Amino acid sequence: MTSPLLLAANPHRTASEPTSSSRLRRFGKAVRAPLILVALATAGLLVSGQLSKSEAQAAKAGDCMHALDTGPKADMEIVSCTKPEAQYRVVKAVRDDSQYRPCEAEGPEVFGSYTEKRTSTVVILCLALNTDRPGGPVPLPNWPQG
Template sequence: MTTPPLPAVDDTPKPAEPLTPEPENHGLPAPAEPSRLRRLGKRVGGPLLLVALMAGGLIVSGNISKSEPAASKAGDCVHDIGDGKKPKMEIVACTKPNADYKVTKVSHDGSAQHACDSEPEDVFGSYSEERNTTVVILCLALNTERPGGPAPLPNWPGEH
């Protein structure tokens, strides 16, 4: 019996097969894409939050400044909320019991130190307050519309 001949063997070296890199997620499924709503929220949410904070700040600052002396005008009434040694004025309604003084003139010019000298005799003095870069001067008279009659004259030390 004869054995069949063996097929010819090719002994020439073959190039090595390239190694396939293992995926970076180590076999885990890829993360899902964010929903359209979430992508929209990321784009729009930041600017909307900024606008809301700015609007809130403007509303709060607007409400605070309405009672400040710088917002007063002739005919408004003010109340001294200071400690008795240093006055601090806030605007109040002239018919309230704490409406001590009536503003006869307002000057936003800090160089006009004697802004109230030309006012009528019922003006007993002035109140000045420095605001950022300006000085506000209020010429004050006793409020005769106040329930219970006018308040007594203040005895503030020095000029205000």
């Protein structure tokens, strides 16, 4: 409610008009900073989700891969097919695990597969030896079947 003294100071204003620091403006100011923080946090999570994507998940048919360690659970990285560390060539990349043994129908050059499971994604890479590698292909890995 507006005091009679305020109305007397401004005769053109009625009692039903809001004051300059209305409740809506105060509410808007109080909510603005948290909304900006939520928007920035959401954008950060989206960006970090993209940055955490592994190279195996980004691989496609024709890419060459380098195993960063030995064994079937080694992390893989994409490299140029003409580099000496380019051990394997991706023949097929499957983005889900609904297909049963998706690499078996890919031909005799495919010697095995690499599977990487993340929280909500699965990628299966059907691998062949990289014949474009300087010095020829590496020997077949001795990975356990499974």
